[in-house]
Amino acid sequence: MTESVRGRPTMKDVAEAAGVALKTVSRVVNEEPGVNPATAGRVTAAIERLGYRRNESARVLRRGRTATIGLVIEDVADPFYSGLSRAVEDVALRHGSLVLSGSSGEDARRERELILAFCSRRVDGLVIVPAGTDHDYLRPELDAGIAAVFADRPGGLDADTVLCDNAGGARAGVSHLIRHGHRRIAFIGDSASIFTAGERLHGYRRALEEAGLPFDPSLVATGPAEQAGPALDRMLSDDAPPTAVFTGNGRITVAVLRTGHRPALVGFDDFELADLLVPGVTVVAQDPVRLGRTAAELLFRRLSGDHGTPERVELPTRLIPRGSGELPA
Amino acid sequence: MTESVRGRPTMKDVAEAAGVALKTVSRVVNEEPGVNPATAGRVTAAIERLGYRRNESARVLRRGRTATIGLVIEDVADPFYSGLSRAVEDVALRHGSLVLSGSSGEDARRERELILAFCSRRVDGLVIVPAGTDHDYLRPELDAGIAAVFADRPGGLDADTVLCDNAGGARAGVSHLIRHGHRRIAFIGDSASIFTAGERLHGYRRALEEAGLPFDPSLVATGPAEQAGPALDRMLSDDAPPTAVFTGNGRITVAVLRTGHRPALVGFDDFELADLLVPGVTVVAQDPVRLGRTAAELLFRRLSGDHGTPERVELPTRLIPRGSGELPA
DNA sequence: GTGAAAGCGCTAACAC
DNA sequence: GTGTTAGCGCTTTCAC
Numbered sequence: 001m002t003e004s005v006r007g008r009p010t011m012k013d014v015a016e017a018a019g020v021a022l023k024t025v026s027r028v029v030n031e032e033p034g035v036n037p038a039t040a041g042r043v044t045a046a047i048e049r050l051g052y053r054r055n056e057s058a059r060v061l062r063r064g065r066t067a068t069i070g071l072v073i074e075d076v077a078d079p080f081y082s083g084l085s086r087a088v089e090d091v092a093l094r095h096g097s098l099v100l101s102g103s104s105g106e107d108a109r110r111e112r113e114l115i116l117a118f119c120s121r122r123v124d125g126l127v128i129v130p131a132g133t134d135h136d137y138l139r140p141e142l143d144a145g146i147a148a149v150f151a152d153r154p155g156g157l158d159a160d161t162v163l164c165d166n167a168g169g170a171r172a173g174v175s176h177l178i179r180h181g182h183r184r185i186a187f188i189g190d191s192a193s194i195f196t197a198g199e200r201l202h203g204y205r206r207a208l209e210e211a212g213l214p215f216d217p218s219l220v221a222t223g224p225a226e227q228a229g230p231a232l233d234r235m236l237s238d239d240a241p242p243t244a245v246f247t248g249n250g251r252i253t254v255a256v257l258r259t260g261h262r263p264a265l266v267g268f269d270d271f272e273l274a275d276l277l278v279p280g281v282t283v284v285a286q287d288p289v290r291l292g293r294t295a296a297e298l299l300f301r302r303l304s305g306d307h308g309t310p311e312r313v314e315l316p317t318r319l320i321p322r323g324s325g326e327l328p329a
Numbered sequence: 330m331t332e333s334v335r336g337r338p339t340m341k342d343v344a345e346a347a348g349v350a351l352k353t354v355s356r357v358v359n360e361e362p363g364v365n366p367a368t369a370g371r372v373t374a375a376i377e378r379l380g381y382r383r384n385e386s387a388r389v390l391r392r393g394r395t396a397t398i399g400l401v402i403e404d405v406a407d408p409f410y411s412g413l414s415r416a417v418e419d420v421a422l423r424h425g426s427l428v429l430s431g432s433s434g435e436d437a438r439r440e441r442e443l444i445l446a447f448c449s450r451r452v453d454g455l456v457i458v459p460a461g462t463d464h465d466y467l468r469p470e471l472d473a474g475i476a477a478v479f480a481d482r483p484g485g486l487d488a489d490t491v492l493c494d495n496a497g498g499a500r501a502g503v504s505h506l507i508r509h510g511h512r513r514i515a516f517i518g519d520s521a522s523i524f525t526a527g528e529r530l531h532g533y534r535r536a537l538e539e540a541g542l543p544f545d546p547s548l549v550a551t552g553p554a555e556q557a558g559p560a561l562d563r564m565l566s567d568d569a570p571p572t573a574v575f576t577g578n579g580r581i582t583v584a585v586l587r588t589g590h591r592p593a594l595v596g597f598d599d600f601e602l603a604d605l606l607v608p609g610v611t612v613v614a615q616d617p618v619r620l621g622r623t624a625a626e627l628l629f630r631r632l633s634g635d636h637g638t639p640e641r642v643e644l645p646t647r648l649i650p651r652g653s654g655e656l657p658a
Numbered sequence: 659g660t661g662a663a664a665g666c667g668c669t670a671a672c673a674c
Numbered sequence: 675g676t677g678t679t680a681g682c683g684c685t686t687t688c689a690c
Binding site: 010011012022023026030054055056057058059060061062063 | 666667668669670
């Protein structure tokens with residue numbers, strides 16, 4: 001039972017209860033060597049009795065480090081980011097750190113607010129999936145010693161960055177369709193202002209070029225996932241409709257599947273049950289867990305004193321044929 | 330550019346730079362009324378110039394509240410919990426709070442460590458999806474003023490709790506199968522030691538009773554999702570195999586689908602693409618977002634001074650027929 | 659309208 | 675092996 005009436009017990013309370021000096025309590029709590037076992041026992045007993053728990057805020061104020069990192073993603077509810085989150089969390093835990101996390105919702109202003117709120121709480125470092133492109137406001141924080149790693153997309157600052165091979169993956173996916181005889185291949189992707197979407201569109205164009213196929217702008221639709229279905233409807237009712245579709249992310253792949261049309265299809269991003277649909281959905285898979293793990297490990301390397309020049313890591317993608325991408329033209 | 334060389338600028342630095350007293354800076358930073366606009370302007374300029382950001386740890390030390398809550402779930406990477414997370418996060422943001430979150434991985438010890446680490450950092454409150462059943466270690470924290478709400482399952486303490494109607498949902502799902510002519514219905518669910526799994530098994534039995542059907546233990550399998558497929562294989566090769574299956578959660582539903590068997594099926598938990606499979610998968614849907622929102626709102630009501638007796642809220646489930654649950658016997 | 663001083667709970671530096 | 679003291683950066687109280 002807690003004895004004190006007025007708020008939580010402090011080290012001072014424990015010290016009085018155990019009949020020792022405050023510093024001795026500090027030693028015991030921090031497992032510093034050189035305390036008489038008997039004394040330590042009395043202190044431990046008092047801690048137990050009073051329900052004492054060290055005030056981390058006070059500790060931080062003195063020591064500078066919070067053993068907490070911040071994670072900013074687009075949306076935890078998106079399976080891609082929740083996988084990444086879990087990986088970051090696991091690495092953090094292994095390093096004795098906790099994770100403050102927040103969803104930016106692809107809104108640069110909210111991202112900024114979250115990041116600055118994290119900095120105010122003096123996180124040791126940040127893993128950021130940037131929505132915005134201007135991160136000058138982070139400069140003072142970095143100068144003050146907060147480490148930052150961008151994941152999935154580059155940020156507006158020369159800091160460590162972990163990306164997927166977006167262009168290469170899209171190129172491989174589209175080439176796959178070409179190899180199966182398709183000549184008119186649609187690209188339906190996110191707004192081109194989003195880095196990953198732009199890269200994937202590049203990959204699409206490169207694959208066409210390599211095969212000597214013309215680029216037809218009427219076969220390209222970019223925008224939010226809700227517009228993907230209608231865009232496909234429109235293309236398919238054209239004079240020269242596409243025989244195959246390459247989709248730029250998981251949400252858009254699903255949106256296309258919901259239209260009921262079943263053109264040959266390769267989608268960027270793997271998703272649960274892609275293999276159980278008929279036909280199975282061929283995808284270019286990224287590895288969100290590896291992305292998160294890599295970014296977090298890079299962050300903790302910085303936190304443990306690595307001050308080399310910023311790194312840029314690119315992770316591979318993997319084409320997984322399941323049927324939809326192997327349909328003939 | 331930051332001027333100071335030694336660490337971050339403090340209020341004292343800003344005060345010196347602006348030629349005012351520290352307290353005046355504090356007033357400006359906290360938007361307290363009664364500061365001469367001209368003075369305030371000088372302070373703001375100095376803040377900007379030095380790249381000052383208030384140290385939240387120091388503030389917390391003085392004021393007691395951290396404007397941070399803790400969230401403990403089983404696994405962020407599970408879509409059910411990631412939906413819940415996002416909802417909690419949104420409510421927190423609306424109340425000006427941040428969220429420290431952690432995955433317990435259904436491990437009571439890790440749950441305890443996370444919770445106590447959150448308490449050390451003096452979170453204002455906790456939303457907990459409890460893995461363990463003993464939460465005595467939370468008692469002193471609650472006495473010290475940290476609020477706690479259990480979500481999805483009851484905890485081992487008389488605190489606010491938000492649950493789904495697990496038994497009722499399972500009963501409705503199984504009754505649905507009975508109504509479509511099934512008499513031998515299997516139950517494949519999580520380990521019965523997990524609260525929700527036990528409740529759903531109860532609902533299953535109640536539906537059988539109501540229909541005057543016998544309870545046959547050989548039609549019940551409980552355990553982790555990996556064992557679900559083999560369990561179904563076994564049942565179907567029996568003398569009197571089931572004609573329908575009720576699955577106790579989303580992961581198990583998917584595991585059953587992967588077996589390739591296509592008995593009549595109703596699953597607890599909705600999941601993305603359930604409607605695109607052939608046949609569509611009939612489910613008893615919970616609403617993880619509502620669960621998270623309700624729990625977080627309850628928490629913030631407590632934080633704003635509501636000290637009534639602990640509440641217990643039960644959220645409804647919804648049967649969504651999509652084909653698999655309407656297959657005849 | 660502004661400021662000086664005390665102190666939140668802890669750790670670091672240095673006695674004893 | 676143990677204790678004393680100063681001070682982290684802020685808010686609170688009270689004085690001007």
